[in-house]
Amino acid sequence: MPNGGSDCCGTCPFNRTNKDKSQEPFCEIRKFRIEKPYWTYCNNHPRRNPLLSKTPRGPVWAPIFADYDSKPFSEDLRIPPRLLPPIGDAMYVRVPYYQNTRPIEDESGDCTICGEKCENTISVEPLNEDKKYFCSTAHYFEWWLANSTEATPYLEKAPLNTDLIKNKFRDLSQNLSGAGELLRATGDRDQIIGYLAEIEELFVELGYGDVDVLHAAIYLEAPEISGGRSPHLLLLQVYLTRAGGLLQQEPFDIENILKCLSDIQNTIQRFLKENV
Ligand code: SF4
Ligand SMILES: [Zn+2]
Known part of the structure; x- marks a missing residue:
């Protein structure tokens, strides 16, 4: 097994060989042949890409x-x-x-x-x-x-200032309620995915883009090795990943999605409360 980290092309769903074993390792997002799949990484791997964006990150x-x-x-x-x-x-x-x-x-x-x-x-x-x-x-x-x-x-790209990030967090958190209602009424998932993508962008903008969901979970268990990272933002990474998985499911589970959105809203509120 690789020991450079398991968030590698070898475990990535965007590596063609993971859909069809007869295919060579090839990245469907970046369009290159992967020479060392267990020793190559990028931020489109689901561990760092909760909503499975296909835009190179x-x-x-x-x-x-x-x-x-x-x-x-x-x-x-x-x-x-x-x-x-x-x-x-x-x-x-x-x-x-x-x-x-x-x-x-x-x-x-x-x-x-x-x-x-x-x-x-x-x-x-x-x-x-x-x-x-x-x-x-x-x-x-x-x-x-x-x-x-x-x-x-x-x-x-100019960096966002912290006040702007907090205001955007506040707005997006409120928007999620409306998007949840729309999901219940019409089954429309796109609006939720759009808001969650913006929330994830803010998470990265706050300097958390180097943390994948596995490290987020480890740091939540052992805050002493987290380097002083906010437990609320680490938890947000965990919930975003859960939401991303639930939103991909067919048929999708509305109640679980709504519960996850509520967890995300509460986590953002707790983060804002501690960082006013
Ligand atoms: S998306 Fe990234 S991790 Fe996944 S196969 Fe392509 S290069 Fe590798
Ligand atoms: Zn040097």
Whole structure:
């Protein structure tokens, strides 16, 4: 079994081979052949994508041995919320592909960022570009953020301020009641899915995009290792995932969906109360 984290392409429903074993591993969202399905990750995996969005969410990530996590990010580095490196297994950290090229652990080289001569490096060798070496996952990531065209749209997006996020949370929580009534009256699930997608966007915007639902559940059980994350937002991730699953079911269970929406509303209210 993989030990870089089980939220990998090997377990993802968007990997064609998981629908049809006779097919090669292939990502139906990003349209690429997956060379190492148990060692490749992205935020469209259901563990980080409660509503199963098929729009690519950030880059594809590869695992690098945690020994390379040896330097901090620069203090002034602003990482857009959707590009936060996803939390992986304790032995590995994750770094993004650069222009479809997988970064790897490599032999000696000089770090492109700090110039340090290293016996062991992370390297990337994109098509038609020189090979580059890095001393640490932090320096690879900083270089990637500044140079990858994939990062550009996220960097250009202005961050939401906290007051705006809270107001949006309040509105969306109220909107869910109306959407629940519509579901009961007409069976329309789309409005609920739309509101939940906006709620999830706010969750990511608050800096929780690196937490998958399994880690959310672990942190709820063991708050001392949660890094001070809000239990309400962690619970929100759990409920969003539950709602996403219920909304996919055929036939769908209205009472359970409405109960889940009520849990989401209560969790948002508790978060707002503690963060006024
Ligand atoms: S790249 Fe992402 S969406 Fe595609 S199969 Fe892998 S985890 Fe799933
Ligand atoms: Zn360096």
